Amino acid sequence: MPTYPLTALVLRKTKLGETDTILTLMATDGTQVRAVAKGLRKPGSRFGARLEPFSVVDLLLHTGRSLEVVTEARTVAPHAGLREDLDRTAAAAVVVDVLEKISLEGQPEPRLFGLATATLDALEGGTLEVSRALVVAFLVKAMAMHGYRPELESCAACACEQVAGGAFSLVHGGALCPSCGDLDPSALRLPEAARSWLAYLLGSTMARVAAEPPPAAATDDCFTLMRSFIAYHLPARLKALDYYAGLTS
Numbered sequence: 001m002p003t004y005p006l007t008a009l010v011l012r013k014t015k016l017g018e019t020d021t022i023l024t025l026m027a028t029d030g031t032q033v034r035a036v037a038k039g040l041r042k043p044g045s046r047f048g049a050r051l052e053p054f055s056v057v058d059l060l061l062h063t064g065r066s067l068e069v070v071t072e073a074r075t076v077a078p079h080a081g082l083r084e085d086l087d088r089t090a091a092a093a094v095v096v097d098v099l100e101k102i103s104l105e106g107q108p109e110p111r112l113f114g115l116a117t118a119t120l121d122a123l124e125g126g127t128l129e130v131s132r133a134l135v136v137a138f139l140v141k142a143m144a145m146h147g148y149r150p151e152l153e154s155c156a157a158c159a160c161e162q163v164a165g166g167a168f169s170l171v172h173g174g175a176l177c178p179s180c181g182d183l184d185p186s187a188l189r190l191p192e193a194a195r196s197w198l199a200y201l202l203g204s205t206m207a208r209v210a211a212e213p214p215p216a217a218a219t220d221d222c223f224t225l226m227r228s229f230i231a232y233h234l235p236a237r238l239k240a241l242d243y244y245a246g247l248t249s
């Protein structure tokens with residue numbers, strides 16, 4: 001079989017047999033690709049430490065009988081700083097865990113790759129104080145790209161513009177105005193500051209979020225809301241998100 005090049009972000013490593021590893025990757029077009037790195041867990045593997053989660057790599061692959069097989073790997077962006085302390089590792093783990101759940105084989109979403117690398121770059125270069133704001137911005141943007149964009153600027157039920165905070169309905173997919181607040185008895189509390197800051201995170205670049213993060217209290221409210229939003233829309237449990245929430249709250 002001919003080989004072909006693929007630039008991808010390493011999302012996860014899974015052991016296979018005695019010394020092999022299955023890599024879950026997200027390609028630059030946002031599709032998920034699984035490939036075997038043979039002998040990766042042998043001492044002195046020719047791949048060295050290049051195929052770690054959070055790394056962006058240039059690969060040569062060939063199509064094997066059931067999975068793609070990695071024949072060569074070159075590092076593009078190691079993101080080594082994300083592996084150097086627990087908080088950054090936990091934040092980056094949320095990013096790759098969510099990407100593993102929302103990226104699909106054969107279904108491109110090219111914006112996901114740009115979002116992923118911008119988030120990992122900002123997490124690596126930013127202070128720990130801004131890392132939670134970056135995680136929340138990633139979560140709300142990734143869910144929007146996945147088809148679940150929370151309505152934050154107008155009422156999710158009647159489309160009026162009288163949303164001044166108060167209630168957020170998972171069923172309706174966004175903020176509710178005071179008149180519609182009773183439509184959903186299970187609506188979540190959404191303070192006005194959190195509503196406007198979440199809209200800011202949805203609409204800002206990662207570089208801007210890193211430079212001008214929301215106040216910590218608003219970030220916490222946005223994070224809590226996004227956890228509920230994701231749990232409502234994604235069937236899979238996100239262990240990395242649960243861990244990160246426990247670590248920083």
Ligand SMILES: [Zn+2]
Nearest residue numbers: 155158177180
């Ligand atoms: Zn309304």
